[in-house]
Amino acid sequence: xxxxxxxxxxxxxxxxxxxxxxxxxxxxxxxxxxxxxxxxxxxxxxxxxxxxxxxxxxxxxxxxxxxxxxxxxxxxxxxxxxxxxxxxxxxxxxxxxxxxxxxxxxxxxxxxxxxxxxxxxxxxxxxxxxxxxxxxxxxxxxxxxxxxxxxxxxxxxxxxxxxxxxxxxxxxxxxxxxxxxxxxxxxxxxxxxxxxxxxxxxxxxxxxxxxxxxxxxxxxxxxxxxxxxxxxxxxxxxxxxxxxxxxxxxxxxxxxxxxxxxxxxxxxxxxxxxxxxxxxxxxxxxxxxxxxxxxxxxxxxxxxxxxxxxxxxxxxxxxxxxxxxxxxxxxxxxxxxxxxxxxxxxxxxxxxxxxxxxxxxxxxxxxxxxxxxxxxxxxxxxxxxxxxxxxxxxxxxxxxxxxxxxxxxxxxxxxxxxxxxxxxxxxxxxxxxxxxxxxxxxxxxxxxxxxxxxxxxxxxxxxxxxxxxxxxxxxxxxxxxxxxxxxxxxxx
Numbered sequence: 001x002x003x004x005x006x007x008x009x010x011x012x013x014x015x016x017x018x019x020x021x022x023x024x025x026x027x028x029x030x031x032x033x034x035x036x037x038x039x040x041x042x043x044x045x046x047x048x049x050x051x052x053x054x055x056x057x058x059x060x061x062x063x064x065x066x067x068x069x070x071x072x073x074x075x076x077x078x079x080x081x082x083x084x085x086x087x088x089x090x091x092x093x094x095x096x097x098x099x100x101x102x103x104x105x106x107x108x109x110x111x112x113x114x115x116x117x118x119x120x121x122x123x124x125x126x127x128x129x130x131x132x133x134x135x136x137x138x139x140x141x142x143x144x145x146x147x148x149x150x151x152x153x154x155x156x157x158x159x160x161x162x163x164x165x166x167x168x169x170x171x172x173x174x175x176x177x178x179x180x181x182x183x184x185x186x187x188x189x190x191x192x193x194x195x196x197x198x199x200x201x202x203x204x205x206x207x208x209x210x211x212x213x214x215x216x217x218x219x220x221x222x223x224x225x226x227x228x229x230x231x232x233x234x235x236x237x238x239x240x241x242x243x244x245x246x247x248x249x250x251x252x253x254x255x256x257x258x259x260x261x262x263x264x265x266x267x268x269x270x271x272x273x274x275x276x277x278x279x280x281x282x283x284x285x286x287x288x289x290x291x292x293x294x295x296x297x298x299x300x301x302x303x304x305x306x307x308x309x310x311x312x313x314x315x316x317x318x319x320x321x322x323x324x325x326x327x328x329x330x331x332x333x334x335x336x337x338x339x340x341x342x343x344x345x346x347x348x349x350x351x352x353x354x355x356x357x358x359x360x361x362x363x364x365x366x367x368x369x370x371x372x373x374x375x376x377x378x379x380x381x382x383x384x385x386x387x388x389x390x391x392x393x394x395x396x397x398x399x400x401x402x403x404x405x406x407x408x409x410x411x412x413x414x415x416x417x418x419x420x421x422x423x424x425x426x427x428x429x430x431x432x433x434x435x436x437x438x439x440x441x442x443x444x445x446x447x448x449x450x451x452x453x454x455x456x457x458x459x460x461x462x463x464x465x466x467x468x469x470x471x472x473x474x475x476x477x478x479x480x481x482x483x484x485x486x487x488x489x490x491x492x
Contacts, residue, residue, distance in 0.1 A: 006481035015318035021060045022322060025067020026329045039069040071329040079123040080112050080169050085148045087113040087180065088172070089120075090129065094286070095195060096137040097220040103137050105129050109149075109169070110142070125169040128152075134176040139192050142183035145174045165330040191216065194284035194419045201418065201427055203435030210239070210438035214408060215415025217241035217285035226442065231390060232455040233448035234379055234397015238408050238441065241285040243294035243340040244378075245412045246278060250298040252413045253277045275302045281416050289324060289331050290340030296320035297344070313348040317341070335389050339382050342469075346381030347374055349476050368402075375401030381472070387458055388465040396454035400444055407444075410437035 010017065043065045049058035080088070089111045096105035107129040111120045127149060131137050149170045152160045195218045198211060209221030222239060230236045237244065253274045260270040278298045282291045300316040321341055324331055331337045354377065355370045379397045387393045414434040423430075448454050460468070 006477060009480050013315040013318065015315045015322060018063055019318040019322045019325075021063035022067040022070075022325060023332055025064040025069075026071040026325060026332045027067075028064070029068045029071030029329075030333065033072065034068065036069065036072065039065055039072070043069065067325075067329070070326065071332075074329050079121075079125045080109050080127075080149050082149050082151060082170055084115065085146070086115045087144060087146050088149075089142065089144050089183070090127070090172075091142050092129065092137050092139060093126075094191070095139045095218055095220045096129075096131070101133055103131050103133070105131075105137055105139075107172075124167075126167045127169055128163075128171045130171060130173045131179075132175045135174055135179045139195075140189065143174075143179060144181040144183060145172075146178045146180060147172050147174055162333065162335060165333045167330075190283050191218075191286040197419050198415060200424075201431040201434065203431045204439070206442060207435040207438040210442055211411055211415050211434050213239045214241070214245060214411045214438070215285075215419065215434075217288055217291075226445075229442070229445045229449040232392060232394060233445040234383075234386075234394025234401060234455070235404050235441065235445045235448075236386075237339060237343070237382070238404060240290075240336060241282075241288050242290040242336065243297075243344050244405070244408070245285075246282060246291045246294035246298060248409045248412045249281045249416055250274065250278050250294075250301075252409065271302045275299050277416075277420075278302075280420065284416075284419055289328075289334060289337045293317075293320045293324055293337070293340060294344070296323065313352070314345065317344055317348065335385070338385055342385060343378040343382050346377050346472075350381075351377035353479075371402040371406060375405055384460055384465045384468040388460045388462065391457060391459035393456040393458050394454070395456060396448045396451055400448050404441050404444055407437045407441045410434065411441070 043062060046058050046062035046065055049055055050062050088109055090107045090109055093106040093108055096103040105128075107127050109123040109125045109127060111122050113120050129137070137143075149172050151170045152163055152168070194216045195212055198216055198218075199208065201208070201211070203211065205221065206226065209219075209223070209226070212218045212220070213222055217240060219239060227236070227239070230239055254270070257270045257273060260266040260273075263269075275298070278295050282288075282295045285291055297313075297316050297320045300319065301313075324337070351374045354373045355366075358369050358373065360366055360369070376398055379394070379401050383393055411434050414430055414437070418427075418430045418434070
């Protein structure tokens, strides 16, 4: 083991070191609170020391302070009163999910009326909206209703903290009697248009729910039974648009445009089109944080391909994570952000080197081995987080993930192509291909979930989870110090 090799490798990933200390500051802000004037003074002092002395310790302290301050400044505070019965003006976000006797949807509060003086107050709070079957809700519509916003009740404390980090003020129940007025509907956004186009594909209800969830991030049709099957089989990450789905689009678009570099300046056009396709897919999915992180990383990679420069995956991942946390520090506590980041980090740190070591002379074998290793590493790396958050360890997911990811590629790329291309006459073909692949994934999830011992009901504690990932980090550092980093130039 040579420390010099480790130091040299870490020096090639400056964003990784920046992200670690900035995220540590955000995490500390979740447990402690300090006066902002003290944090401002500490930031100035540590920044001055870092510039004058070029001290690594001062730089780390500056980043720690910056993360601490950013988290305190961006603490979501409800801008609507809780427990006050009054009138609200609300915009329904996304598509309401039918739960039988009621529907549930995310919504944003544009304004609320003070019952004391009758004045209207602007708001930017989000709520979880519940409506009975008589008060029909539609995606994107604006309504004026009467009710009271209540705090989230029931469930785990971690769920309530997660909703608070995402800016939710609470829940609001409306009925036909409390729905006062339907206001002119806003122009349909890209996400809603994408979901509406996917709904035109001829396929079963179960397949349509999976296709909408995987290709557009809309989970309105996913039943609790199906969600449980995906969770216990270790395939729940497929039901939300994440870095995996964005990576699938990135890879397949680059493969589909292989012919463009044959023309003059074709390689530049290829990279521009591939990056645009990735961001268009993320926009159609409603900009979920994990997909945004992946899109930023893919854009960095695409720029590296365009310039034929060396690409450091972990450094790009860290840069994307740092930018997202600067924008919204509360994403650090979001389970989707955590799962996505950990999975990609594990693939880059362990999956890619393992694939290189297991390379054979047969390309077909390499594809199968690579798919299995990538799926295995991602599942194993996220298992502690899944156990801590959901109380289940998907043991069988280690074996079925590779096949599920292949089928997911068909669903995601087929759905994305259908949303973008004006090929209405081919709806039966797209419906058959994507629907069959989606039904295959669901059948695999149900089969795996029903296996004895396929999942273990066990919840890791917070300190236990941290200890597992500390061991993972130390093992990664030990591997880096024992093997010199290989510099591989990218070729277009």
